Amino acid sequence: MIKLLDRYIFKEILSPFLLGVLLLTFLLLLNQILTLTEWVIDKGISILTVADLFVRMLPSFFLLTIPMAIAFATILAFNRLSFDHELIALSVSGIRVSRVLRPVFMFSVMVVFLTLLMGNLSAHWGTSSLKSTAIRMLKEKIGVGLEAGRFTEIFPGLMIYAESITDATKMDRVFIYDRRSPQHPPHVIVARSGFLMNNVGVVGLELQNGAVYTHNNLTNQRISFASYSLKVRLPLPQSPASVDGKNVQDWEKQQIAVQKKYSLAYASFLFCFLGVPLGMISGKGGRLGPFVAGILLILLYYALYNVGDYFFPPNGGASAMASWVPNMVLTPITILLFIFYTDETAFARILRKCQRGKEG
Structure with missing residues (x-):
């Protein structure tokens, strides 16, 4: 019972x-x-x-x-x-x-x-x-959201244009407008090719053969590069x-x-x-x-x-x-x-x- x-x-x-x-x-x-x-x-x-x-x-x-x-x-x-x-x-x-x-x-x-x-x-x-x-x-959002021949804002303040995209990761003739940092002036990046990075804690692009253009204090600056990493770091957890x-x-x-x-x-x-x-x-x-x-x-x-x-x-x-x-x-x-x-x-x-x- x-x-x-x-x-x-x-x-x-x-x-x-x-x-x-x-x-x-x-x-x-x-x-x-x-x-x-x-x-x-x-x-x-x-x-x-x-x-x-x-x-x-x-x-x-x-x-x-x-x-x-x-x-x-x-x-x-x-x-x-x-x-x-x-x-x-x-x-x-x-x-x-x-x-x-x-x-x-x-x-x-x-x-x-x-x-x-x-x-x-x-x-x-x-x-x-x-x-x-x-x-x-x-x-995944970056890979799916990018479209060839169109400007895409993958992050706030980061606009990307690619003339052609293959396998959702590799891009040719890339144009980037970056105004994410309020402490630094906006700059333009032009590259012959690029691909999406796939590292832990990092989302971004790896660019080849291009230049970075910056306008600051009424002066223009151009920096050429053979390889350039555009990274958006995400905070990983701390113990x-x-x-x-x-x-x-x-x-x-x-x-x-x-x-x-x-x-x-x-x-x-x-x-x-x-x-x-x-x-x-x-x-x-x-x-x-x-x-x-x-x-x-x-x-x-x-x-x-x-x-x-x-x-x-x-x-x-x-x-x-x-x-x-x-x-x-x-x-x-x-x-x-x-x-x-x-x-x-x-x-x-x-x-x-x-x-x-x-x-x-």
Whole structure:
């Protein structure tokens, strides 16, 4: 009976949890899906590259949707158990309310580890793999976007014209107008031939047999070259050990991301237990009650998160504490509600009131 009860309540939470993760992730990804589709259709980026980027984006979205999904799942599960009088039946059968909470604790531990896993994957893919995928997309965009006989702005301030293009990489009779740097005057590059570079962390062109023309202080300058590399360097991720004083802000951002990961994992644990009393309370609201309670809980959490950002701004020394403000507020609320609604005497009294309210 006990093992059967564990499986029953576990399944009651698992089904809405999985559905909630899929639905909430889809809603958050909807705008990105439209953007990625536009890249394939309009920009010519390969489907495999876009699919790779899409997969690498998922952990960062799961990190947000898992806590929201577990909040809805536990509220829905205990709302149904309360609404269908199953909790009353268990109480009459001699099963204490605290016994019903064991599968909730098991599920909360599983969700905490899942949230931490998504946080680690998001941190890794968001720095190294995701940037390497972005570099590959830029190279594909250049190769696909260049058209023979037309001026193409492959980067802001960098205009390229090639009379002929072969294999999407090799160009003949190249004209380039470069005005990317505000500290230096614009210059024109003319070359007999060129090809796209394919180095790690670098996107650019390798030009042969040409000249660079610059107009500065009413003087014209011409520099001939046999080989010239036009590079656009992209920042590669740094390990914490390589961060120096010039990158203190980047290091602070990393610390904020770490604290956010742990705070969301704790929020997942908190929502598991907060959903129990909220599900019982929302039972009086019928089938719509848990949805209203879940939405209000999520809105309250992110409102408190914004309050944390206000009191602990990103440029402050304690900015990493901002993500913990909602947890610090909701933890005592959860403890009070949880103790009150799982107390055996109070529990029976509340259920009787709910039952009389439905019959009345």
